Amino acid sequence: MNPAPRLPETAPFSPLQRAWLDGYLAGLFGDAEAAPAPPPAEDFPWHDPALPLDERLALAAGRPPAQRLMAAMAQLDCGQCGYLCRSYAEAIASGAETALGRCVPGGKATARALKEMLAGAVPAAAAPAPASPPAAAAPGESFAVRLVAADRLNRAGSRRDTRHIVLAGAGATGYEPGDALGVAAANDPALVAAIVARLGAAADTPVLTPDGGEAPLAEALARACEIRRVSDRAIEVLASRALDRGESRVLQAMAEGYPGAGPEDADLLDLLDGFPSARPPLSELVSALDPLQPRLYSIASSAKAAPGEIHLTVAPVRYELRARPRAGVASTYLCDRTAPGSEIAVFVRRNDAFRPPAPDRAMIMIGPGTGIAPFRAFLQERRAIGATGRNWLFFGNPHRGTDFLYEDELLGFQRDGLLTRLDTAFSRDQEHKVYVQHRLLEHAAELWAWLEDGAAIYVCGDAQRMARDVERGLAYILAKEGRMEPAAAKARLARLAQEGRYLKDVY
Numbered sequence: 001m002n003p004a005p006r007l008p009e010t011a012p013f014s015p016l017q018r019a020w021l022d023g024y025l026a027g028l029f030g031d032a033e034a035a036p037a038p039p040p041a042e043d044f045p046w047h048d049p050a051l052p053l054d055e056r057l058a059l060a061a062g063r064p065p066a067q068r069l070m071a072a073m074a075q076l077d078c079g080q081c082g083y084l085c086r087s088y089a090e091a092i093a094s095g096a097e098t099a100l101g102r103c104v105p106g107g108k109a110t111a112r113a114l115k116e117m118l119a120g121a122v123p124a125a126a127a128p129a130p131a132s133p134p135a136a137a138a139p140g141e142s143f144a145v146r147l148v149a150a151d152r153l154n155r156a157g158s159r160r161d162t163r164h165i166v167l168a169g170a171g172a173t174g175y176e177p178g179d180a181l182g183v184a185a186a187n188d189p190a191l192v193a194a195i196v197a198r199l200g201a202a203a204d205t206p207v208l209t210p211d212g213g214e215a216p217l218a219e220a221l222a223r224a225c226e227i228r229r230v231s232d233r234a235i236e237v238l239a240s241r242a243l244d245r246g247e248s249r250v251l252q253a254m255a256e257g258y259p260g261a262g263p264e265d266a267d268l269l270d271l272l273d274g275f276p277s278a279r280p281p282l283s284e285l286v287s288a289l290d291p292l293q294p295r296l297y298s299i300a301s302s303a304k305a306a307p308g309e310i311h312l313t314v315a316p317v318r319y320e321l322r323a324r325p326r327a328g329v330a331s332t333y334l335c336d337r338t339a340p341g342s343e344i345a346v347f348v349r350r351n352d353a354f355r356p357p358a359p360d361r362a363m364i365m366i367g368p369g370t371g372i373a374p375f376r377a378f379l380q381e382r383r384a385i386g387a388t389g390r391n392w393l394f395f396g397n398p399h400r401g402t403d404f405l406y407e408d409e410l411l412g413f414q415r416d417g418l419l420t421r422l423d424t425a426f427s428r429d430q431e432h433k434v435y436v437q438h439r440l441l442e443h444a445a446e447l448w449a450w451l452e453d454g455a456a457i458y459v460c461g462d463a464q465r466m467a468r469d470v471e472r473g474l475a476y477i478l479a480k481e482g483r484m485e486p487a488a489a490k491a492r493l494a495r496l497a498q499e500g501r502y503l504k505d506v507y
């Protein structure tokens with residue numbers, strides 16, 4: 001592999017821009033040496049997306065400022081912020097990055113923890129400048145695809161709605177199984193229109209955007225701003241401009257993160273409705289919002305099996321709050337608000353740390369719900385290259401009758417032998433919940449035998465509940481079948497992770 005080109009020293013970029021672009025080029029050229037390696041777990045014990053925020057912060061207590069800031073990130077190294085968790089923290093600590101709301105999976109909790117640390121014991125100037133280049137998630141590498149279909153994978157009667165998204169385009173070939181797709185989505189036009197109306201402004205009023213550009217108000221709100229999760233900076237702007245003292249006090253308390261102050265999980269429309277005296281100058285408000293970040297989706301197809309196409313498995317985020325329906329930006333952009341044939345701007349986020357094993361090696365895949373996505377890609381890829389390794393899939397969802405995603409395809413893979421084993425956990429088909437980890441435990445002896453035979457274990461899907469519980473289940477199996485103390489079983493699991501035989505892609 002050729003090394004990635006580096007920017008010439010004379011190129012007119014700041015150190016941060018330089019680091020970012022070098023990271024982008026490294027990612028583009030697949031240069032493992034130049035690309036930032038994920039930090040080793042033993043040096044950064046909080047670097048585990050399955051750990052809750054307070055545990056991560058506790059693990060980093062007493063460490064240098066940049067490491068404590070890093071512990072506040074979601075630990076996915078997903079690149080949605082334009083960095084890795086570590087390099088985003090280093091950039092904030094050095095003062096090179098001032099936006100604290102870039103961590104999409106960490107959301108408000110991460111932004112608030114960062115803010116508290118910066119306001120308190122973490123002196124901004126105490127950290128070194130970013131040492132490792134940020135992740136490759138540059139806007140320049142984006143390309144256009146067409147939406148072909150967003151078909152429902154659940155049968156009629158299901159309470160779940162999971163979609164099989166098919167995207168097509170000339171650029172839809174340069175990806176590997178395990179990669180994710182970054183989607184640059186737009187906010188819901190109905191929400192944007194309601195906000196414009198509450199602001200009492202014309203939709204085409206030019207305003208400054210969070211990234212320093214200029215755009216007509218409605219377009220800025222639709223494409224450039226995070227309007228579902230309002231930044232503390234924007235809430236401070238509202239507080240400082242509220243004519244009503246009471247409103248100003250509540251808004252200020254909200255911006256400072258006082259529990260119970262103001263409406264929970266307020267979007268921009270909630271704040272404009274709830275605080276009618278707060279009407280800042282448009283540019284002041286809009287530029288203080290966080291930039292709208294792309295969202296990532298695990299790619300569910302192999303480019304060899306679906307040339308020119310990219311498939312995703314997407315669960316649209318929809319819920320109701322304060323008697324108003326709420327919709328996740330990117331998931332509903334893909335599933336509800338984009339007509340077939342429309343163009344979508346996307347980029348491939350390479351994930352060299354989550355690839356199928358060597359063709360003759362066995363793999364065990366644990367992917368309930370949307371976590372099935374990369375494993376469909378793994379299986380398609382292994383079929384296309386004629387891989388001989390055995391394949392074992394654990395899948396779970398509420399009901400077999402309605403929620404067996406990709407049922408025909410998976411049963412077909414089982415029938416023709418590609419899937420050596422398929423074990424399912426339909427959680428709500430019986431009185432007591434049955435989850436994938438219960439199936440793992442039922443087959444502990446065989447699972448141990450597969451591991452002893454060199455199999456690699458893969459986990460994808462929900463980070464906070466499923467991945468943590470599955471990890472506990474795996475540690476229990478190692479302890480039981482390998483006749484180890486619990487601590488030794490945990491250490492064995494950690495070693496498997498280091499050897500690239502226990503891999504997680506969780507969110």
Ligand SMILES: Cc1cc2nc3c(=O)[nH]c(=O)nc-3n(C[C@H](O)[C@H](O)[C@H](O)COP(=O)(O)OP(=O)(O)OC[C@H]3O[C@@H](n4cnc5c(N)ncnc54)[C@H](O)[C@@H]3O)c2cc1C
Nearest residue numbers: 078295296297298313314315319328329330331370373507
């Ligand atoms: C590497 C990676 C791979 C991923 N792969 C997939 C995939 O294959 N399929 C998939 O569907 N997703 C996947 N995701 C998640 C995806 O990126 C998005 O986070 C998800 O679709 C939500 O984004 P959104 O823009 O639609 O919602 P957003 O606008 O970001 O809203 C989500 C937020 O809404 C709030 N919320 C959600 N539900 C409720 C509720 N019931 N009540 C109150 N508040 C609520 C929460 O604050 C949540 O953070 C992946 C994420 C990563 C990092």
Ligand SMILES: NC(=O)c1ccc[n+]([C@@H]2O[C@H](COP(=O)([O-])OP(=O)(O)OC[C@H]3O[C@@H](n4cnc5c(N)ncnc54)[C@H](OP(=O)(O)O)[C@@H]3O)[C@@H](O)[C@H]2O)c1
Nearest residue numbers: 315317368369370371396397398427435462465466469507
């Ligand atoms: N981090 C996130 O924001 C995040 C991550 C994943 C999913 N979600 C949201 O959840 C919705 C559906 O997501 P999804 O399709 O991927 O399915 P999911 O919610 O992960 O559920 C898939 C299956 O996993 C089961 N499950 C629940 N808790 C579990 C645990 N501790 N261990 C093992 N299995 C467990 C579920 O059972 P029961 O439901 O019957 O308990 C279900 O059978 C979407 O709205 C999605 O956006 C959000």
